Amino acid sequence: MVLLKMKFPFQKRVRLAQGLWLLSWVAMFSGAITFAMGVFLKTELHRRSEVMHSMDIHIVPNLLMAVGLASVGINICAGKVCQDSLDPSRFPRWKTFLPPFFCFSVFLTSLLLVAMILSFALQPSLEESLKIGLKNGISFYKDTDTPGRCFQKETIDRLQIEFQCCGNTNYRDWFEVQWISNRYLDFTSKEVKDRVRSNVDGRYLLDGVPFSCCNPASPRPCIQYSLRDNSVHYNYEYQTEELNLYSRGCRQALVSYYMGLMNTIGPCVLFDFLLQMAILVSLRYLQTAMEGVIGQENVEIETEGYILEKGVKETLLETKEKVKRLLQLAQVGDASSTTPGTQPEEEKPATA
Amino acid sequence: MAVLKVTFTKTNRDKLAQVLWVLNWVSVVTGVTLFSLGLFLKVEIVKRRELMSKEIVSVPNMLICVGLTACAINFLGGKICYDCVDTTKFLRWKLLMLPYIICTFFFTFCILVGALMCYSMRNDLEESLFLGLRDAMRYYKDTDMPGRCYIKRTMDMLQMQFQCCGNGGYRDWFHIQWISNRYLDMTDSEVVERLRSNVEGKYLIDGVPFSCCGLHSLRPCIQHQITNNSAHYNYDYRKEELNLNRRGCRQALLEHYTQIMQSIGLIVLIIWLFEVSVLTGVRYLQTAMENVLRLGDPDSESDGWLLENSIADTARYNFNIIKNLGKCYQVDDDPNIDVPSSSLQAQENVPVKQIPVAR
Numbered sequence: 287m288v289l290l291k292m293k294f295p296f297q298k299r300v301r302l303a304q305g306l307w308l309l310s311w312v313a314m315f316s317g318a319i320t321f322a323m324g325v326f327l328k329t330e331l332h333r334r335s336e337v338m339h340s341m342d343i344h345i346v347p348n349l350l351m352a353v354g355l356a357s358v359g360i361n362i363c364a365g366k367v368c369q370d371s372l373d374p375s376r377f378p379r380w381k382t383f384l385p386p387f388f389c390f391s392v393f394l395t396s397l398l399l400v401a402m403i404l405s406f407a408l409q410p411s412l413e414e415s416l417k418i419g420l421k422n423g424i425s426f427y428k429d430t431d432t433p434g435r436c437f438q439k440e441t442i443d444r445l446q447i448e449f450q451c452c453g454n455t456n457y458r459d460w461f462e463v464q465w466i467s468n469r470y471l472d473f474t475s476k477e478v479k480d481r482v483r484s485n486v487d488g489r490y491l492l493d494g495v496p497f498s499c500c501n502p503a504s505p506r507p508c509i510q511y512s513l514r515d516n517s518v519h520y521n522y523e524y525q526t527e528e529l530n531l532y533s534r535g536c537r538q539a540l541v542s543y544y545m546g547l548m549n550t551i552g553p554c555v556l557f558d559f560l561l562q563m564a565i566l567v568s569l570r571y572l573q574t575a576m577e578g579v580i581g582q583e584n585v586e587i588e589t590e591g592y593i594l595e596k597g598v599k600e601t602l603l604e605t606k607e608k609v610k611r612l613l614q615l616a617q618v619g620d621a622s623s624t625t626p627g628t629q630p631e632e633e634k635p636a637t638a
Numbered sequence: 639m640a641v642l643k644v645t646f647t648k649t650n651r652d653k654l655a656q657v658l659w660v661l662n663w664v665s666v667v668t669g670v671t672l673f674s675l676g677l678f679l680k681v682e683i684v685k686r687r688e689l690m691s692k693e694i695v696s697v698p699n700m701l702i703c704v705g706l707t708a709c710a711i712n713f714l715g716g717k718i719c720y721d722c723v724d725t726t727k728f729l730r731w732k733l734l735m736l737p738y739i740i741c742t743f744f745f746t747f748c749i750l751v752g753a754l755m756c757y758s759m760r761n762d763l764e765e766s767l768f769l770g771l772r773d774a775m776r777y778y779k780d781t782d783m784p785g786r787c788y789i790k791r792t793m794d795m796l797q798m799q800f801q802c803c804g805n806g807g808y809r810d811w812f813h814i815q816w817i818s819n820r821y822l823d824m825t826d827s828e829v830v831e832r833l834r835s836n837v838e839g840k841y842l843i844d845g846v847p848f849s850c851c852g853l854h855s856l857r858p859c860i861q862h863q864i865t866n867n868s869a870h871y872n873y874d875y876r877k878e879e880l881n882l883n884r885r886g887c888r889q890a891l892l893e894h895y896t897q898i899m900q901s902i903g904l905i906v907l908i909i910w911l912f913e914v915s916v917l918t919g920v921r922y923l924q925t926a927m928e929n930v931l932r933l934g935d936p937d938s939e940s941d942g943w944l945l946e947n948s949i950a951d952t953a954r955y956n957f958n959i960i961k962n963l964g965k966c967y968q969v970d971d972d973p974n975i976d977v978p979s980s981s982l983q984a985q986e987n988v989p990v991k992q993i994p995v996a997r
Contacts, residue, residue: 469872
């Protein structure tokens with residue numbers, strides 16, 4: 287029982303081949319765009335890799351790049367097949383090549399859908415990775431003299447200014463970390479000694495934030511220190527003050543940014559996927575229609591095209607048998623090469 | 639004797655016409671480039687309009703106009719060159735070609751002026767930026783006044799983006815009150831003392847806004863009491879280099895705009911050279927086609943030149959034409975007109991003959 291049979295007169299075949307050839311050029315262009323979008327996403331993720339703890343999310347741009355490149359190759363092949371299908375003498379050379387080509391192409395194209403699903407599924411992983419990365423960045427903010435950590439201060443400052451955010455979840459994260467190095471603290475001063483003694487780990491904690499948390503849109507000059515103490519600043523109430531510092535946390539800012547990027551890329555990838563599947567289906571119809579023409583004298587007869595010769599279950603069983611036979615042949619081949627003595631025994635009964 | 643005479647065979651003329659047709663279309667593209675460069679420069683200047691005392695409109699407007707004119711002129715030139723392959727079609731354009739070439743010559747001169755203006759804009763810009771930044775810093779604290787409420791934000795974003803501080807340097811902030819009176823406690827003795835310490839009653843401090851803080855500094859930013867070493871541990875303001883941005887914003891913006899304009903100026907100069915070469919080709923084509931028509935045989939060889947006579951002769955000829963334009967009604971040279979003699983002696987010598995009366 288044939289799957290999705292369609293009749294193809296000669297003119298329809300020719301038009302199918304020509305239309306498919308044009309479409310393969312469009313799909314090649316679309317594949318190149320998918321590749322470019324993968325490259326762009328990867329560079330954006332790489333730029334902020336210092337505040338990311340794990341690289342799990344990189345699988346999305348990697349998939350996009352691989353499939354984009356592969357689809358360029360697939361569409362070049364499809365174009366060539368279309369060109370040859372208009373000439374029945376040149377079409378037969380594609381006969382053995384096309385079935386594995388279809389399996390391979392369908393697999394690669396479905397990877398696009400996988401990439402799209404992963405971009406949503408990996409959001410929690412991205413958030414967790416940013417949480418740990420930012421936590422480390424804020425902890426190492428003061429270590430500008432430790433090799434390997436000396437750029438954390440500049441990285442975090444630039445990040446907070448560029449994304450207009452402060453701290454991990456919000457600005458209070460800075461109250462729990464010592465972000466002023468001991469090199470710049472006068473340990474003979476009473477205030478410093480009080481603060482250091484006030485907590486178990488002996489850290490200098492204060493209710494202040496770095497300058498990069500300051501919001502330029504605030505109408506008053508920035509208040510960075512003694513944020514919780516209303517009496518230190520004139521006409522200031524920290525409970526109602528909203529514009530002084532950035533209210534958003536950097537983790538949320540970065541997650542929104544990357545999700546926004548992926549939501550923009552999503553429709554383009556979906557379009558590429560649909561286009562590619564349409565091309566593969568049409569190419570399959572063209573191949574099966576042309577197979578009816580091979581060997582015939584009159585090339586202008588009407589033929590049938592289908593997706594699968596037998597039903598889905600039967601085709602799967604057949605392919606399983608074929609693969610098993612291939613494996614067996616390989617095994618027998620191995621067996622016969624290791625035990626050459628058995629062969630003359632087989633021949634003897636035949637001659638006798 | 640002609641200037642730079644070249645002999646053209648029929649195939650040479652045809653090839654020249656085809657090449658010029660392609661080059662004219664390329665020139666349309668370069669005209670679009672000129673237009674977009676002018677537009678880009680205009681957008682860059684308008685973006686920072688608040689920091690300039692007077693907006694520089696001459697250079698971008700010039701580039702926009704020249705770009706649009708280039709498109710139009712080269713479009714027409716392309717049409718003319720396309721028709722020049724056929725001598726019959728050339729007759730249509732014959733009378734228009736010389737005015738077209740003269741117009742194009744002046745137009746390429748305008749492109750050159752545009753390129754040179756790009757390089758000379760610097761001084762005007764520096765003056766404009768100096769005054770604009772001075773005013774912006776003065777109005778930094780006026781976030782409650784309509785019309786000036788965004789200057790604080792603009793100034794902060796500028797200092798952070800260009801990593802600069804103040805007009806010429808960070809000390810400019812010491813001479814200005816940048817903290818509004820709304821946030822000053824007038825009952826505090828320190829505030830009152832500072833206000834009394836200067837003639838105009840301004841609250842001046844040796845501090846800068848947060849946007850002056852340097853990103854490369856190793857220690858948390860010191861924005862207040864900058865010149866007071868004892869206020870901060872392990873700090874010497876004379877040796878401290880990375881704490882604040884060292885560059886003045888005037889310098890930073892000037893460098894930014896000079897870079898843009900130098901690139902634009904270079905591109906416009908290259909376009910000018912290209913236009914001059916196209917103009918030379920069109921002139922050769924025009925003179926060659928006119929000579930072919932004069933000789934009568936469309937397939938024969940003809941000469942093309944830049945000027946028919948030497949430069950001095952052509953200049954003299956044109957000068958005479960311009961001089962004589964004003965003398966339309968002078969009749970000195972025409973021998974047929976009877977000019978009454980103005981000499982009195984001649985009148986006396988002529989005997990007065992009486993006409994005899996018939997009886």
